Amino acid sequence: MISLTVNDRPVTVAAEPDTPLLWVLREHLGLTGTKYGCGVAACGACTVHLDGAAVRACALPASEAAGRAVTTIEGLPGGAQNPLVRAWVAVEAPQCGYCQTGQIMQAATLLARTPQPSRAEILAHMDGNLCRCASYNQIVEAIQQAARGA
Amino acid sequence: MSRTSTLGRRGVLAGATGLALAFAFRGPESAEAAGPAALDAPSLNAPALNAYVRIGPDGTITIQAPVPEMGQGSDTSLPLILAEELDADWSRVRIATAPVRPAFDSPIFRSQFVVASLSVRGYWMPLRIAGAQARRVLLEAVAARWGVPVAELTTEPSVVVHAASGRRISYGEVAAFATVPATLPEITPAALKPVSAFRLIGRDVPRHDVPAKALGQTVFAIDVRLPGMLHATVARSPGLGARPVSHNGAELLRRPGITHVIPLDQGVAIVGERIEAVLAARRALRVQWSPGEGPAHESDAALASYLTDARDTSRSGVTAGRAGEAAQAIAAAARVHTAEFATDYVYHAQMEPLACVASITAEGVEIWDGTQWPSQVRDEAARIAGVPAERVKVNMLTMGGGFGRRAAIDTSIETVHIAKAVGRPVKVMATREDDIANAHARPMTAHRIDVGLDAEGRITGWRHRLAADLVVPILYGRGRLDAQRGVHHIVTCHANVAQYDVPATLTEHVYREHGVRTAPWRGIGAGPNAFAVEAVIDDLARQARTDPLAYRMALLRDARAKAVLQAVGEMADWGRRREGTSLGIGFARLGLPQLGESLSATVAEVALDRAHGRIRVLRLWCAADIGLAVQPRNAMRQIEGSLLWGVSSALTERLTFRDGAVQQSNFTDYEVLRASDTPEVHVRLIRSGEMPLPAGELGLGTVAPAISNAVLAATGRRLNIMPFTPERVRAALAA
Structure with missing residues (x-):
C-alpha cells in the first residue's frame, strides 16, 4: 500500500x-x-x-x-480557466493531442520561475517533451501568450 | 448491412426527438475520376455515401464526422462542409463520431479509411450535397405549412426566411413538425452554394477536438477502461512470417496477476489483471522464433545492394511511369548527368503506442480503436469472431498520431484474437520498445537518375530507377499488386518529373523484399523521390550556371507551380545573401493527378558546422497551393507539421536492421525532432480553384532537397544519403 x-x-x-x-x-x-x-x-x-x-x-x-x-x-489549478490551458486552446496547439498534457505540465514549471520566457528559454525548457505532430512553434506561442496573461 | 439496403434506407424521426435525415445518393463526382486506372481511387462512381444529420427541436444540429480524428482536424472540417450547405448556425452544431458502416464510406476508398490526405477531398461533394438536401427538406416543409412557393424562401444561419411576408422560423421549430419525404430532393452540384457565398468554409472556426485535448479529457484507445478488462501486451516476431517456436510462458504464468500467455501468428501475448504485472512479465519473456520470410536483413549491407540494383540497367524493373522514349533520348544525348541517392528506413514514432480494446460477447464484438482503417478492423474482427460484420461495433477513437502506421491494423487483429482466447474484455498496449521492434517502416530506397541533355543544355530525357521494398502487398495483400500490374504506387509516387518540361521520362522500380514490415509513412514515396528529383534539378541548375529558383521557373510547366515558386522566393527574400547560412529550395506535389494535386515549394535556411558535420535548419518558408482551404489555419498547421517531419527525417531519423531485427529500442536511439532543433516556419497558402486539395502531407518532400541544396550552395558538395547524419556530412565534405 x-x-x-x-x-x-x-x-x-x-x-x-x-x-x-x-x-x-x-x-x-x-x-x-x-x-x-x-x-x-x-x-x-x-x-x-x-x-x-x-x-x-x-x-x-x-x-x-x-x-x-x-x-x-x-x-491543474483553474482547469479550463488555467492561463496555460486557455492559451493552448486559443492558439490551438494540439494536433493529435496525445503529448499535450505533458507539455502543459512541463510548461507550468517554466512560468512558475520565468514569468516572461524568451523563445530560446522555452525551447530549452521544453526540449525533453516530444511532439510528433511537431507543434513546437505553437507551444512556444501558447506559452508566450499565457505569460502575457492574454 | 449491405450497400444496397443502405441505399434504400430513409429515416424519419419527427416530434420530440427532432428531425433525422439519412441521405442516400450516388457519388456526384464520377466524371472527375475518369482518369488512369485508379489506384487508391478506383472510381468516384461510388456506392452510396450517406451523411447523417439530426436537427433537434431545440435547434441543436448533430452532424456525424465520418472518419476518425488523428490530429488532422477533419473532425471539424468535414462537419463544417455539411453545415455550410445546410446554412447551419455553427454555434448550434454538435459534432458526433459516425459509426463504422458502409453509409459513411469515402467515395474514393469505398471504405472508412484515413490515408493520403484525402478525407476532405473525398467527402467534399457528398457532404455538400447532404447539407443542401437537408436544407431543401426544411424549405419544402416550411413552404407547405405556410402555403408559399419554396422559391420564395431563403435561409440565414439556422433560420428559414420568407422575405415577402417578413416571416421567420428557426430550424429547430421546423424540425418539430417536418417529415422527411419518401423521395429526397435531388441536388445537383449546380444547385450548391457558390463559393463566394460561403460563411464557414475558408474561415477559421475553432477546432472541435482541441479543448478536451488540452485538459487531458480526450479518450484514446490506450485510455479505455472496461469492467472486468484484462491487460495485454504482445512481443512481435522480428520479421514478416517469423512465428513463435517456443517460449517461457509456463514460467511467466506462475507470476501473480498473469492470467494467460498466448502464442499468436507472429507474436506472443502476455495477459494479466494489471498492466504493471504484464509489463514486468514482458521483460522476462523469452521467445524463440522461426526464420521469417526474408533472409536475416542487414540494412547497411542492403543499402549498398539497393544502389547496385538501381545502377544496373540490365536488371529490369517494373515500369511505374513513362512518357516518350527516355532511354533513347538519353542514349542519343550530347551529355548525360547521372546522380545517385539513398534513404534509410524510417519509423512512424506516433506518440501513442499501438493500443486497442476489444470485447466479445454473445451480442457480437465491440472494439475501441484508434485506427486509420475502421472498416477493415470491422471486417477482420467479424472474420476472426465468426460473426456478420453488422455485429461488430467499432468505436472510432482519436488517435495519438497515425501518420500511416495506423493504416496497418495488426494490433487490432491481435486484440480480437486475444479477446476471443481469454473470454473477457482486453486492452492490448504495445510498449514503446515493442512498438519500434514492430515498426512498419517507410521502405529503404536507392535512386539512380540519368538525365540526357542536348548541346544547348536542354533536358531531352529523364530516367529514374528506384530500388525499394514494397508496401502494397503488406497493406492490401498480394492480389492488389497483381491487379495493378506490379506498379507500386505508394513507393513510386512523384518519382517522375511531370511538373517539369521534360519531353521523355521513365520511372522504373526494382523490387526488394527482405521480410521487413512496411506501411505508408507520411508523404509516402514523395519523401525519398522528391529528394532525389529536386537535388538533380539543383545539380543541373549549377551546371547551367543558373540560379536554382530561376532554373525551376523556366522549367516548370504550369502557372500554379510557378506561382508557389514565385511566392516562396519573395517570402524567403531568396536573392539576399546571408552571413554564415545558406539557402536551398525544393518543390513537391501531393495527390492523385485525376483528383487534383496540391503544390508546394520550400526554402530552407541552413547553418552548417563543418567540423562536426552538424546541420541546423534555422528557418523554413513554404508556399502551398491546396486549392480551396476549408480551414486555412489548420491547413497551415498540417503543412508545418509535414515540413518538420521533413526536417526530422532528413537529419536524424534512421531505423536499421541487424540479423533481421530492428536495432533501435526507444526515443533514446530513434531520434525525432525536438523543440530545440525546431526552425521558425512560415507557411503561406495560395488559393486556386474551388476544390480543396490534399494538405496533410504536403511539403514533406520539399525539405530534404532544400537542405541538401543549401549545403550544396555553401560547399559545392552533395548530401545524397538521407538522413544527413554528421558522419555522412563529414564524409561528403571530405570527398
Whole structure:
C-alpha cells in the first residue's frame, strides 16, 4: 500500500512500491490525462508535478511519491480557466493531442520561475517533451501568450 | 448491412426527438475520376455515401464526422462542409463520431479509411450535397405549412426566411413538425452554394477536438477502461512470417496477476489483471522464433545492394511511369548527368503506442480503436469472431498520431484474437520498445537518375530507377499488386518529373523484399523521390550556371507551380545573401493527378558546422497551393507539421536492421525532432480553384532537397544519403 496526495486528495493504492507512478495514476486512480509514451523518461508525455517540480511519472517508482503531493493535468489549478490551458486552446496547439498534457505540465514549471520566457528559454525548457505532430512553434506561442496573461 | 439496403434506407424521426435525415445518393463526382486506372481511387462512381444529420427541436444540429480524428482536424472540417450547405448556425452544431458502416464510406476508398490526405477531398461533394438536401427538406416543409412557393424562401444561419411576408422560423421549430419525404430532393452540384457565398468554409472556426485535448479529457484507445478488462501486451516476431517456436510462458504464468500467455501468428501475448504485472512479465519473456520470410536483413549491407540494383540497367524493373522514349533520348544525348541517392528506413514514432480494446460477447464484438482503417478492423474482427460484420461495433477513437502506421491494423487483429482466447474484455498496449521492434517502416530506397541533355543544355530525357521494398502487398495483400500490374504506387509516387518540361521520362522500380514490415509513412514515396528529383534539378541548375529558383521557373510547366515558386522566393527574400547560412529550395506535389494535386515549394535556411558535420535548419518558408482551404489555419498547421517531419527525417531519423531485427529500442536511439532543433516556419497558402486539395502531407518532400541544396550552395558538395547524419556530412565534405 502506498499513500500519497494526488490533486490535493489523499489516496492510498494497493500497488507494489516499484510500480511506476504513471500506472498508479492511470490504472489505479483512473487519471488517464497523463500518458504513456516511452517508459524511460525520454519523451515527456507522462509529465506531472511532484511537490511542484516537473517529473516523468513513467520512471518514478510510486514509493518515491509516498507522502508527497502529485499534481496531474486533472488537478491543474483553474482547469479550463488555467492561463496555460486557455492559451493552448486559443492558439490551438494540439494536433493529435496525445503529448499535450505533458507539455502543459512541463510548461507550468517554466512560468512558475520565468514569468516572461524568451523563445530560446522555452525551447530549452521544453526540449525533453516530444511532439510528433511537431507543434513546437505553437507551444512556444501558447506559452508566450499565457505569460502575457492574454 | 449491405450497400444496397443502405441505399434504400430513409429515416424519419419527427416530434420530440427532432428531425433525422439519412441521405442516400450516388457519388456526384464520377466524371472527375475518369482518369488512369485508379489506384487508391478506383472510381468516384461510388456506392452510396450517406451523411447523417439530426436537427433537434431545440435547434441543436448533430452532424456525424465520418472518419476518425488523428490530429488532422477533419473532425471539424468535414462537419463544417455539411453545415455550410445546410446554412447551419455553427454555434448550434454538435459534432458526433459516425459509426463504422458502409453509409459513411469515402467515395474514393469505398471504405472508412484515413490515408493520403484525402478525407476532405473525398467527402467534399457528398457532404455538400447532404447539407443542401437537408436544407431543401426544411424549405419544402416550411413552404407547405405556410402555403408559399419554396422559391420564395431563403435561409440565414439556422433560420428559414420568407422575405415577402417578413416571416421567420428557426430550424429547430421546423424540425418539430417536418417529415422527411419518401423521395429526397435531388441536388445537383449546380444547385450548391457558390463559393463566394460561403460563411464557414475558408474561415477559421475553432477546432472541435482541441479543448478536451488540452485538459487531458480526450479518450484514446490506450485510455479505455472496461469492467472486468484484462491487460495485454504482445512481443512481435522480428520479421514478416517469423512465428513463435517456443517460449517461457509456463514460467511467466506462475507470476501473480498473469492470467494467460498466448502464442499468436507472429507474436506472443502476455495477459494479466494489471498492466504493471504484464509489463514486468514482458521483460522476462523469452521467445524463440522461426526464420521469417526474408533472409536475416542487414540494412547497411542492403543499402549498398539497393544502389547496385538501381545502377544496373540490365536488371529490369517494373515500369511505374513513362512518357516518350527516355532511354533513347538519353542514349542519343550530347551529355548525360547521372546522380545517385539513398534513404534509410524510417519509423512512424506516433506518440501513442499501438493500443486497442476489444470485447466479445454473445451480442457480437465491440472494439475501441484508434485506427486509420475502421472498416477493415470491422471486417477482420467479424472474420476472426465468426460473426456478420453488422455485429461488430467499432468505436472510432482519436488517435495519438497515425501518420500511416495506423493504416496497418495488426494490433487490432491481435486484440480480437486475444479477446476471443481469454473470454473477457482486453486492452492490448504495445510498449514503446515493442512498438519500434514492430515498426512498419517507410521502405529503404536507392535512386539512380540519368538525365540526357542536348548541346544547348536542354533536358531531352529523364530516367529514374528506384530500388525499394514494397508496401502494397503488406497493406492490401498480394492480389492488389497483381491487379495493378506490379506498379507500386505508394513507393513510386512523384518519382517522375511531370511538373517539369521534360519531353521523355521513365520511372522504373526494382523490387526488394527482405521480410521487413512496411506501411505508408507520411508523404509516402514523395519523401525519398522528391529528394532525389529536386537535388538533380539543383545539380543541373549549377551546371547551367543558373540560379536554382530561376532554373525551376523556366522549367516548370504550369502557372500554379510557378506561382508557389514565385511566392516562396519573395517570402524567403531568396536573392539576399546571408552571413554564415545558406539557402536551398525544393518543390513537391501531393495527390492523385485525376483528383487534383496540391503544390508546394520550400526554402530552407541552413547553418552548417563543418567540423562536426552538424546541420541546423534555422528557418523554413513554404508556399502551398491546396486549392480551396476549408480551414486555412489548420491547413497551415498540417503543412508545418509535414515540413518538420521533413526536417526530422532528413537529419536524424534512421531505423536499421541487424540479423533481421530492428536495432533501435526507444526515443533514446530513434531520434525525432525536438523543440530545440525546431526552425521558425512560415507557411503561406495560395488559393486556386474551388476544390480543396490534399494538405496533410504536403511539403514533406520539399525539405530534404532544400537542405541538401543549401549545403550544396555553401560547399559545392552533395548530401545524397538521407538522413544527413554528421558522419555522412563529414564524409561528403571530405570527398
